[in-house]
Amino acid sequence: MPFDHNDFYHPLLLRLVPAGARRALDVGCGTGRLARRLAARGLEVDALDPAAEVLEVAKALGSPGPGAITYRHADITTYPLSSSRYDVVTCVASLHHVPFQTVTRLRDALAPGGVLAVLGLADPSTVRDHAVWLGSVPTNLLAKAVVAAAERLGGGADPVPRAPIRDWDMTLNDVRREAARLLPGSRVRVLPFWRYLLTYRRA
Template sequence: MPFDHNDHYHRTMARLVPGGARTALDVGCGTGRFARRLAGLGIEVDAVDPAPEVIEAASAAPVDGVRFLCADVTRMELPAGRYDYISCLASLHHMPFGTVAALRDALAPGGVLAVLGCYPERTTADFAWSLAAVPVNAAARVAVAAAERARGPRPRAVRAPVRPPEMSLEEIRREAASLLPGFSLRRRLFWRYLLTYRKPS
């Protein structure tokens, strides 16, 4: 499928970078597209993913300001207060939700944690949002596929391992309330939610 739901939200995620940010951690970076976008903003980025094949692909096209690491963030000793911005794009459901506590502690004062997450459909509201996304998704796929054909054949992209989400949106909201006081959680199209947390200055 040429239309990538996570890439669609790169601009939204980039707008959440706090002013003056100098350091970032991209958790579950995949082949590094968002990490490169952050580096383009003049930010020094640690981009982490446990899948060797995607880190190998990411490292094949190095860019100034990004350090790619093949590592499991749940087993890393993250430096306290280091990062001005931490992003998780469709990666948090691959690890225990409690990992956000370690990410919270790794934020510098005033730093922002931004999670573009996935959730399973369980409630009437979930299915309503899914239904709303279907025609938009179909139109986007057609448009992107047409643009791809116009550009000609391209190398097949390396895809990160995928697993289905298990926590409902209500469970996520409940866990976040205890670990990320003052957080914001909003539904987004394409079966995603956006969770944000700013560490007190």
């Protein structure tokens, strides 16, 4: 696998899982890499994606345990989510595939004290956003070179289907404004590697 800007943030996302959490929802799970890490932490995971080809790969890989993973071939905008069910809801590079207001469905699916963590993509707005973006260029080149060298040494991995991607149409200021409106108390942080982190904890 080449260096993956989304997987790089899995440890950060795992640190956001509330203590004692039991149930997780991963939205747009792709081949299930984050779902497996959540299950390895002992969570029962519902992992949802409308792309059948990547979901098949995820299902074939199953769960490393101790938590179970239930994969659902579904669209988050229409899937009937139970309210107040999940201790953590994650969206990795998937929120821009759906209308931003979908976050209200995810918010309602959080149990009290539950955390929504969105690793998202949007265009930079402020000078700081641009500076973080620009600073990502040399780090990215270095990370890619290190991972490519490690792959050559290790003989490389079998190719897997890539999860569907699409362009985003929001700026970071759009995200900040909509997050403040729909998820009062949420926080939006700009991150290296052209990502942002939106976090929201349900009271």
